[in-house]
Each structure stands twice: as structure tokens, then as C-alpha cells.
Amino acid sequence: MLRICSTLARDTSESSSFLKVDPRKKQITLYDPLTCGGLNAFPKRGNQVPPKMFAFDAVFPQDASQAEVCAGTVAEVIQSVVNGADGCVFCFGHAKLGKSYTMIGKDDSMQNLGIIPCAISWLFKLINERKEKTGARFSVRISAVEVWGKEENLRDLLSEVATGSLQDGQSPGVYLCEDPICGTQLQNQSELRAPTAEKAAFFLDAAIASRRGNQQDCDEDDLRNSHMLFTLHIYQYRMEKSGKGGMSGGRSRLHLIDLGSCVKALSKNREGGSGLCLSLSALGNVILALVNGSKHIPYK
Numbered sequence: 035m036l037r038i039c040s041t042l043a044r045d046t047s048e049s050s051s052f053l054k055v056d057p058r059k060k061q062i063t064l065y066d067p068l069t070c071g072g073l074n075a076f077p078k079r080g081n082q083v084p085p086k087m088f089a090f091d092a093v094f095p096q097d098a099s100q101a102e103v104c105a106g107t108v109a110e111v112i113q114s115v116v117n118g119a120d121g122c123v124f125c126f127g128h129a130k131l132g133k134s135y136t137m138i139g140k141d142d143s144m145q146n147l148g149i150i151p152c153a154i155s156w157l158f159k160l161i162n163e164r165k166e167k168t169g170a171r172f173s174v175r176i177s178a179v180e181v182w183g184k185e186e187n188l189r190d191l192l193s194e195v196a197t198g199s200l201q202d203g204q205s206p207g208v209y210l211c212e213d214p215i216c217g218t219q220l221q222n223q224s225e226l227r228a229p230t231a232e233k234a235a236f237f238l239d240a241a242i243a244s245r246r247g248n249q250q251d252c253d254e255d256d257l258r259n260s261h262m263l264f265t266l267h268i269y270q271y272r273m274e275k276s277g278k279g280g281m282s283g284g285r286s287r288l289h290l291i292d293l294g295s296c297v298k299a300l301s302k303n304r305e306g307g308s309g310l311c312l313s314l315s316a317l318g319n320v321i322l323a324l325v326n327g328s329k330h331i332p333y334k
């Protein structure tokens with residue numbers, strides 16, 4: 035899916051000349067700015083580059099509201115998660131284009147709420163409907179972990195809420211573990227029970243407040259490399275219809291990820307200490323490999 039940054043709208047003359055958006059056909063067409071007259075400062079070239087068309091599952095134009103974006107991205111995945119599948123929604127793109135606005139939004143009005151608060155609200159609504167219809171029992175737990183800095187440190191964003199005490203933030207508990215079946219897994223993060231949407235929203239606020247990017251001594255690099263993984267763990271179980279008193283159920287997870295921009299930051303963890311932090315194009319390759327079920331995922 036593609037959301038066009040709203041700041042492009044201010045640039046109407048230039049952006050509209052090289053970008054055509056067709057939300058109905060779910061496609062955009064890019065024209066060469068040097069030949070379509072958008073950037074007059076550059077001389078026109080003789081041979082024109084043909085326009086490039088890209089198709090998506092959905093295209094949200096500059097004036098799309100948060101509600102439209104949430105409805106188009108979250109509704110389906112919430113259904114699947116309540117049906118027992120794992121789901122993930124994240125947003126990636128260049129710096130300051132509205133990734134956090136899309137995922138988290140602003141709490142000054144209901145219209146500005148982003149995907150994560152929206153997903154929380156819809157999840158609990160759907161769970162309550164399911165409880166009434168099927169008698170299934172649900173328990174929701176929340177975890178929130180930040181990957182931050184050039185060294186890609188892991189931080190449990192809910193450890194303070196879990197222990198009720200201020201810590202140094204370097205939560206020694208969270209680590210990555212290679213599981214032969216499930217792949218790379220985060221281990222040992224706090225998983226807090228959220229019986230209501232309000233409690234889940236409280237944990238979201240606590241996680242956002244704990245992020246490195248929201249600390250006073252954070253620098254540009256920290257800000258760029260702050261990624262939040264907010265996960266809703268849904269446990270559900272129901273009595274077997276056979277009447278023998280058996281129970282069935284399981285756990286599904288909805289991962290909601292607010293990625294930083296990760297532009298031009300050096301990471302000591304990658305490529306022997308001199309490589310670039312996972313760039314947008316590298317991240318694109320990882321996503322393509324995952325979607326295509328490739329054996330090799332190029333993330334190391």
C-alpha cells in the first residue's frame with residue numbers, strides 16, 4: 035500500500051506534473067521531472083524517459099484522512115488476527131514523510147489517531163463481538179520493544195510500567211534468539227495484561243514516552259534510528275463442542291511497527307563495522323524476500 039505524503043500537496047505545481055495518482059485503479063505514474071516541465075531549472079533532454087507506472091494493493095492520496103488509511107490497512111488484518119493468524123502493519127519511507135503520523139498519529143483529536151490506537155480500539159470491539167457470538171474467551175497482552183541507535187540496541191519500553199520503578203532503560207532482559215522453526219524471535223520482553231482498550235492505550239502511551247527519541251539527551255542519530263515494535267498478543271480459548279470438557283485455543287499476534295527513517299547512519303553491527311544501517315532499499319529487499327518465501331533473507 036502507498037500513502038502519498040501530505041506535504042507534497044503544498045508543492046502542487048511541481049509534484050502534480052511528475053506524479054499522477056489514481057486511487058481507484060490503485061496505481062501511480064511517475065513522469066521524468068526533467069522532461070515533463072516540472073523542474074524548469076534543468077534543461078530538457080532530447081530523448082524522453084517513458085513514464086513508469088506502479089500498482090499497489092491500495093493508494094492513499096495526499097488528502098486521505100487517517101480514518102481512510104486505518105480502514106484500508108487495519109480492518110482486514112484485525113479479522114485475521116482474531117481468527118488465529120499472526121499479522122503485521124508497518125510503515126517505511128524517507129525521513130519526515132509521516133510514518134509516525136500514520137502509525138501513531140496525534141492525540142489532539144479523534145480524526146488524527148493513527149493505525150496503532152485504531153487497531154487497539156477495533157481489536158477489542160471485535161473481541162467483544164466474538165465473545166458474545168461464540169462464547170470464546172480472550173486475553174490480550176501487550177509488549178513494546180525499541181531498537182535504537184547505531185548499535186541497534188534493544189530496549190523493553192514497558193519495563194518501567196511492569197516493575198513500577200525507574201530503570202536505566204538498558205533492559206538487560208530483551209534479546210534475539212534464533213528459533214529453528216519460528217525464525218528470529220524477541221525474548222524476555224515484558225508482556226502486560228490489557229483487559230480493556232483503555233489499558234492497552236495506556237501501555238501505548240507509556241511505550242511512546244519511554245522511547246529513546248523522546249528523551250531529552252537524544253541526538254539526531256538516535257531519533258533516526260528509533261524503531262518501536264508494539265505487539266498485541268491475543269490468547270483465546272473455548273470449550274470443545276463435544277461436551278467432554280476439553281479446551282481448544284491458541285495465541286496470535288499483531289505486530290505494529292513504527293520504523294525510524296534510518297538514513298545514512300553507520301552501524302557497527304553491519305558489514306564488519308563499516309556498513310550502512312539497513313537502508314530503505316535494503317529493507318525493500320528484505321520485505322520482498324519474506325513475501326516471496328525466499329530461503330535467504332538479506333538482513334545481515
Ligand SMILES: Nc1ncnc2c1ncn2[C@@H]1O[C@H](COP(=O)(O)OP(=O)(O)OP(=O)(O)O)[C@@H](O)[C@H]1O
Binds near residue numbers: 040295
Ligand atoms: N498526513 C498528515 N497530516 C498532517 N500532518 C502530517 C501528515 N503527515 C505528516 N505530518 C506531520 O509531519 C511531521 C513529520 O511527520 P512524522 O514525524 O510522522 O514523520 P516520520 O516519517 O515518522 O519522521 P522520521 O523520519 O523522523 O521517523 C509531523 O509533525 C507530522 O505531524
